[in-house]
Amino acid sequence: MQQDDEEVRITRWDFPPGAVTGQHIHGxxxxxVMLxxxxxxxxxxxSVxxxxxxxxxxxxxxxxxxxxxxNGGDQPMAFVEVEIKRPEALRFA
Structure with a gap:
């Protein structure tokens, strides 16, 4: 976990070939962002x-x-996931 506060959760995920997250629902x-x-x-x-x-x-x-x-490939896979806990709070100029 890189950051977890009231607005966002930022997590780096690293998967060797064949690794899975397990079935889950995003709240x-x-x-x-792929690394x-x-x-x-x-x-x-x-479907898959x-x-x-x-x-x-x-x-x-x-x-x-x-x-x-x-990870459906034969090389390690890495990405950063940014979950937006309070989308209404985000304001862009």
Missing amino acids: WPYVI TDAIMRVDNGS TDVPLKAGQAYHRPAGVEHDVM
């Missing part, structure tokens, strides 16, 4: 999809997403 909207090139295998409960991602690539998802994520 907050979140942003993922490595990777193949992220996502199981949403009804391999998503090739590049280092530096980012994406976001809303609260309520349920899935299991696995």
